[in-house]
Amino acid sequence: xxxxxxxxxxxxxxxxxxxxxxxxxxxxxxxxxxxxxxxxxxxxxxxxxxxxxxxxxxxxxxxxxxxxxxxxxxxxxxxxxxxxxxxxxxxxxxxxxxxxxxxxxxxxxxxxxxxxxxxxxxxxxxxxxxxxxxxxxxxxxxxxxxxxxxxxxxxxxxxxxxxxxxxxxxxxxxxxxxxxxxxxxxxxxxxxxxxxxxxxxxxxxxxxxxxxxxxxxxxxxxxxxxxxxxxxxxxxxxxxxxxxxxxxxxxxxxxxxxxxxxxxxxxxxxxxxxxxxxxxxxxxxxxxxxxxxxxxxxxxxxxxxxxxxxxxxxxxxxxxxxxxxxx
Amino acid sequence: xxxxxxxxxxxxxxxxxxxxxxxxxxxxxxxxxxxxxxxxxxxxxxxxxxxxxxxxxxxxxxxxxxxxxxxxxxxxxxxxxxxxxxxxxxxxxxxxxxxxxxxxxxxxxxxxxxxxxxxxxxxxxxxxxxxxxxxxxxxxxxxxxxxxxxxxxxxxxxxxxxxxxxxxxxxxxxxxxxxxxxxxxxxxxxxxxxxxxxxxxxxxxxxxxxxxxxxxxxxxxxxxxxxxxxxxxxxxxxxxxxxxxxxxxxxxxxxxxxxxxxxxxxxxxxxxxxxxxxxxxxxxxxxxxxxxxxxxxxxxxxxxxxxxxxxxxxxxxxxxxxxxxxxxxx
Numbered sequence: 001x002x003x004x005x006x007x008x009x010x011x012x013x014x015x016x017x018x019x020x021x022x023x024x025x026x027x028x029x030x031x032x033x034x035x036x037x038x039x040x041x042x043x044x045x046x047x048x049x050x051x052x053x054x055x056x057x058x059x060x061x062x063x064x065x066x067x068x069x070x071x072x073x074x075x076x077x078x079x080x081x082x083x084x085x086x087x088x089x090x091x092x093x094x095x096x097x098x099x100x101x102x103x104x105x106x107x108x109x110x111x112x113x114x115x116x117x118x119x120x121x122x123x124x125x126x127x128x129x130x131x132x133x134x135x136x137x138x139x140x141x142x143x144x145x146x147x148x149x150x151x152x153x154x155x156x157x158x159x160x161x162x163x164x165x166x167x168x169x170x171x172x173x174x175x176x177x178x179x180x181x182x183x184x185x186x187x188x189x190x191x192x193x194x195x196x197x198x199x200x201x202x203x204x205x206x207x208x209x210x211x212x213x214x215x216x217x218x219x220x221x222x223x224x225x226x227x228x229x230x231x232x233x234x235x236x237x238x239x240x241x242x243x244x245x246x247x248x249x250x251x252x253x254x255x256x257x258x259x260x261x262x263x264x265x266x267x268x269x270x271x272x273x274x275x276x277x278x279x280x281x282x283x284x285x286x287x288x289x290x291x292x293x294x295x296x297x298x299x300x301x302x303x304x305x306x307x308x309x310x311x312x313x314x315x316x317x318x319x320x321x322x323x324x325x326x327x
Numbered sequence: 328x329x330x331x332x333x334x335x336x337x338x339x340x341x342x343x344x345x346x347x348x349x350x351x352x353x354x355x356x357x358x359x360x361x362x363x364x365x366x367x368x369x370x371x372x373x374x375x376x377x378x379x380x381x382x383x384x385x386x387x388x389x390x391x392x393x394x395x396x397x398x399x400x401x402x403x404x405x406x407x408x409x410x411x412x413x414x415x416x417x418x419x420x421x422x423x424x425x426x427x428x429x430x431x432x433x434x435x436x437x438x439x440x441x442x443x444x445x446x447x448x449x450x451x452x453x454x455x456x457x458x459x460x461x462x463x464x465x466x467x468x469x470x471x472x473x474x475x476x477x478x479x480x481x482x483x484x485x486x487x488x489x490x491x492x493x494x495x496x497x498x499x500x501x502x503x504x505x506x507x508x509x510x511x512x513x514x515x516x517x518x519x520x521x522x523x524x525x526x527x528x529x530x531x532x533x534x535x536x537x538x539x540x541x542x543x544x545x546x547x548x549x550x551x552x553x554x555x556x557x558x559x560x561x562x563x564x565x566x567x568x569x570x571x572x573x574x575x576x577x578x579x580x581x582x583x584x585x586x587x588x589x590x591x592x593x594x595x596x597x598x599x600x601x602x603x604x605x606x607x608x609x610x611x612x613x614x615x616x617x618x619x620x621x622x623x624x625x626x627x628x629x630x631x632x633x634x635x636x637x638x639x640x641x642x643x644x645x646x647x648x649x650x651x652x653x654x655x656x657x
Contacts, residue, residue: 070402072398102435103433103434103435103437104435106432106433106434106435107433107434107435111429111433113430113433113434113437113438114437115401115434115437115438116437120398120401120402121401121426121430121434123425123426124425125421125425128394128421128422128425128426130394131390131391131393131394131395131397131398131421131422131426132394132397132398132401132426133398134391134394134395134398135394135395135396135397135398135399135400135401135402135406136398136399136401136402137398138353138395138398138399138402138404138406139398139399139402139403139404140402142380142404143402143403147398147402159390159418160390160391160394163386163388163390163391163394164390164391164394164395166386166388166391167385167386167388167391167392167395170385170386171383322432323431323436324432324470324471324570325431325439325471325473325494325495325570326431326436326439326441326494326495327494
């Protein structure tokens with residue numbers, strides 16, 4: 001494995017910036033909690049894939065990006081969208097199939113697109129985000145922007161992964177490939193279906209620098225992301241970050257995740273990215289009261305989003321003026 | 328105006344002029360920038376003109392190629408890509424079907440995906456079953472995609488310019504048996520052809536022959552043969568298979584009352600059967616006869632004798648019309 005070369009300056013930041021990131025992680029957690037509740041009430045339709053437990057990855061990665069940079073996410077993408085700047089109101093309304101959704105109810109949980117905030121899209125086909133970000137990086141090169149692909153461990157066995165890493169390196173594209181390795185591709189353990197069992201090492205074959213990152217530590221994710229984004233923006237090409245994390249829920253709403261050993265689940269729950277971030281904030285001298293205030297404000301924010309989404313109308317099929325083609 | 332233009336040169340001219348006109352147009356594919364300009368020598372010299380940032384060779388990597396085109400289009404470029412043989416489109420399908428085609432609608436029209444995917448298609452070149460297919464019908468049922476299939480050098484020039492300027496994803500088919508065909512230079516009204524409009528390639532009043540791509544050239548040749556038998560065939564060049572210009576076909580059928588669709592591909596699931604269904608649905612009162620000349624439900628064979636018999640050419644079209652009309656050969 002090629003590791004990320006040290007020596008690239010990573011800014012040291014005041015704890016206040018991390019308090020804000022903690023608030024964003026909490027927003028994602030609360031969003032997923034609401035998704036589960038609303039799904040059981042029949043307000044969320046079809047299926048949905050929750051990212052609770054993985055919040056530190058998108059928050060850490062997006063903290064290293066400029067607003068104009070691109071992000072392509074996955075069908076487990078609520079955290080990707082919120083971290084990139086999609087409003088919780090618009091995202092929740094989309095989940096509920098309401099007219100006020102970010103895609104006016106046309107997309108749903110697996111296919112969210114928010115161009116205004118640089119969210120190229122969330123992609124329902126495993127590995128699709130890798131291709132989307134690679135293409136965005138082709139345009140980003142001209143625009144002095146960076147494009148990030150989020151994808152799971154399962155996607156690293158797709159052709160998209162291998163073809164696009166090769167393509168991005170050959171053309172030295174400003175891309176960052178972020179693997180959220182949660183150790184399960186749907187119901188199947190990553191190690192059972194991944195030759196070599198080492199995702200970061202795969203980058204070495206392409207001459208792409210890579211790093212294994214503690215994906216439950218928002219500090220560690222940000223540090224790795226800052227280096228990778230700097231490398232991309234300076235014209236030095238792509239990076240692969242393997243962020244190791246864990247989903248608290250099953251693959252989708254149909255999956256109780258009984259295939260995971262209880263002790264494994266317990267071990268990861270003990271390393272909940274929110275709990276550990278909170279402890280760290282206190283250690284860094286952030287007052288409990290300050291953290292409480294952020295938590296309270298975030299809960300209120302989420303409550304408002306839920307209230308607004310539930311009150312919003314469904315799209316009216318009679319009033320839809322969908323066109324097959326752009327004029 | 329009087330000079331003849333070769334099909335491949337018309338394609339190249341259209342690409343060069345659009346790249347000159349619009350900085351956001353980029354072009355990449357396998358071997359396209361190499362000196363020869365691709366396996367069919369369509370695009371030589373373009374990289375010299377525009378540099379390797381805007382025109383470049385890619386790895387043999389159709390997933391990455393098509394995915395990159397999608398992502399680049401969403402992020403502000405207007406990519407033209409070449410998927411060398413249409414048969415390779417199976418590999419590129421996810422980006423085109425699941426990403427590019429649906430983006431405009433799913434995003435609630437936040438952004439469209441302006442890209443063009445050029446490929447060489449069609450049989451007759453002895454390339455065998457997996458380098459001879461016409462992939463248009465694989466994409467026929469995908470909302471949000473346009474499919475263009477030019478029939479002559481002038482049409483290729485205008486349709487490609489129209490495709491590059493179109494804000495939607497366009498599958499662009501180039502019949503490999505047309506590349507060396509020379510034809511009249513584009514007229515003023517063929518400069519930029521908006522997609523979705525068919526044309527009457529030859530007027531007639533006895534039967535309408537509808538086709539696209541090389542099928543139009545074959546139909547025109549068949550129509551000449553038939554005029555010797557006293558049959559005046561009208562030839563409709565669809566130009567685009569999606570969207571389908573049904574109105575032009577219906578207007579023609581209203582004049583001729585007979586329609587033949589000529590398709591280089593199996594009848595099942597093809598555009599021809601779809602078209603005849605639509606004509607029956609909307610123009611039954613005008614119809615005395617409607618039929619389809621397609622290929623057998625088999626892969627395209629290699630051996631020249633088998634391949635020539637497999638593809639419906641001009642002689643087969645003329646024979647089919649004579650048979651249907653009950654005309655005996657002199």
